[in-house]
Amino acid sequence: MIMEKEALILDMDPGIDDAIALSIALTRPEFDLKLLTGVAGNVAVEKTTANLLKLEEFFNRTDIPVAMGAKAPLKREFKDASYIHGESGMPGYDFPELKHQPIDDPAVEAMHQVLSDAAEPITIVATGSYTNVALLLIKYPDIKSKIKRFILMGGSLSGGNVSSVAEFNIFTDPDAAKIVYESGIDITMIGLDVTLKALLSNQSIENVAEIGEVGKMISGVMTAYNDIEAAGKPMHDVNTILFLLHPEFFTLEDHMVYVITEGPAIGGTIADTQDRWSNGKLNAHVAVDINTKAFEDWFLAEIPHMNQMKDHPIK
Template identity: 85%
Template structure:
């Protein structure tokens, strides 16, 4: 039986955990990657786009177009997270110089064209701020029927990582997040409620380095990653790819999510669990729990697969 691949656009800001998520996506036969787009987030958009190109070349996947997107949030001043991800966004491994370039179209126009030309609606996975997607929806609202669903890394119902309530991706551009959550699209929110449980242990990071060049690269960037929990390092963005492959690992609840766009709680994602404001409306499937042991077992099994696929790329 021929497996039908899921067609994807990946909108990212690599960033170390984005880089690991992309590494898996580039090597899984279940996915048909149509476009990679960079956005300002963990580091500048010039650097995030360069990192997309580096990884596409590392895995011999230069067949996938790469487009540069928004340089700053819709209304706020841009502030990166280089204190977590390093100046380049992907320290810890010596990537060769880039030999190919982004396409001429910017991320919004490239997404519009790919969606418009697709015979069936596509899934968009976003692991950075949602600025590119918000711009797409504002500039081309007619494209919504061509978006099958959004799988978003971001948000939290249980507390933040850049403030007491806000997760980084939403905090970076809360106005964009507000547009996205009010878009009426099918949204799955993979936030800190699960990503802070999906940890890669320090021992596993060391062990991964022994599994070929891919293991060396993954271990190198993860070692340089300054996002640390007591039991290991969180793999935030990897959870979006895991969700597409193994949704059974996750517990989801449907909620009405409101994004706070001003004041001390800016960037917060609030679920109206008591239905005080939403009148029964729901706008997101929210991941609230994960099988953390299954996550790490799955992730470690991906490393030898990625190493094999590096020299036998999917075309």
């Protein structure tokens, strides 16, 4: 467990699983949330940013600045995943009309300001495409020293979910992902190798609806979630927050990971497991397995905690 508050910037594209990851982060005293940034991914950036604001208001955490980021990938045409996450990105629960707005600064400028002002390096958690992060590294290369590490949801060593090799976040903006993986900053990759094992059963989704307003919200959005496996629904982005709290639940391997940016394997993340090209260099701690029972037990225990913290927000 984290003994001291960890300063975080969360870069997200809610999106249902992002929304649940953020819900937990907003209610855990282990985190000092410095900034939330929206990016185009599951739905358009205007919607992902609005969803960040909705969740802040739901959990009474409007103290955290929210900035709108990139509207499209660096080089590719933007294609959303509304067929999975719904038109709004967060269907299934009736959030009230927004009462506050994002800050005026765009995401890259807001990230740069927060990092520059920080006394110690800050962890960036990215659960959407990495466009905002790549733009930050392009425009302000000297800021790298102020980034403690990246915790990234994305990629896969075992096969994709939008092609035979590509996971959605990487596929959405592979050029941005390549920049991030070549940055030299410490990276933990939380990809499909574990997130397709970290499932919430359909029965559990029904049961959490009875645990206060938070349970009702989470059950509602999860019921509307069209990402379905035989044993339940995957909680992809939640695993980044879980890793920060309980890294012992995960099995990691260190690899040199390459991002494919063209051709039929575009968006693929390839580990040089035979050291054919990397000459012993490594750039990522890759999560390859997870304690699935510990995951579900932990998640279900978080619902009553979130419900309590909704009425007694962190100050």
